[in-house]
Amino acid sequence: MRAVLLTLAALLAGSPCYAISRLSPLSMTCEQAREAVHSQGAVIFRWKSPRGLPLYDRFVRNSRFCEANEYAEWKSIPTRDNRSCRVLNCQNIDNLDGTFIVPDHSL
Numbered sequence: 001m002r003a004v005l006l007t008l009a010a011l012l013a014g015s016p017c018y019a020i021s022r023l024s025p026l027s028m029t030c031e032q033a034r035e036a037v038h039s040q041g042a043v044i045f046r047w048k049s050p051r052g053l054p055l056y057d058r059f060v061r062n063s064r065f066c067e068a069n070e071y072a073e074w075k076s077i078p079t080r081d082n083r084s085c086r087v088l089n090c091q092n093i094d095n096l097d098g099t100f101i102v103p104d105h106s107l
Contacts, residue, residue, distance in 0.1 A: 020044055020058070025077050030085035033077070037087055038107050041065050045077055045087075059087045062106040066090035071102045 022044045025033045037043050042065045046056040063072040067090065075089040088107050096102065 022046060025079045028079055030079045030082040033079050033085055034087055034107060037061055047078060057089055059089050063104060069093050072105050074105060
């Protein structure tokens with residue numbers, strides 16, 4: 001029993017913590033938002049819609065930060081200086097409508 005606990009403790013201590021940042025793009029410039037995604041690999045941006053509803057999504061540096069059945073595609077979000085700042089967002093590969101070429105965008 002003791003060996004199991006020691007092994008479990010060693011595994012937990014050795015595993016990295018992959019906390020993802022939650023940021024507000026409306027408090028950043030477009031360049032700062034893009035740099036945050038680029039430097040961290042993936043972030044969650046939260047903002048309010050024009051109707052006041054909360055919106056959020058996960059944005060990534062490239063497709064390597066998406067699930068196996070997803071790819072990175074351009075999406076516009078509002079920032080402090082740009083209402084249409086382009087960053088990458090994971091999309092389901094089924095959205096390609098039978099296209100055999102998966103885009104390889106990178107931020």
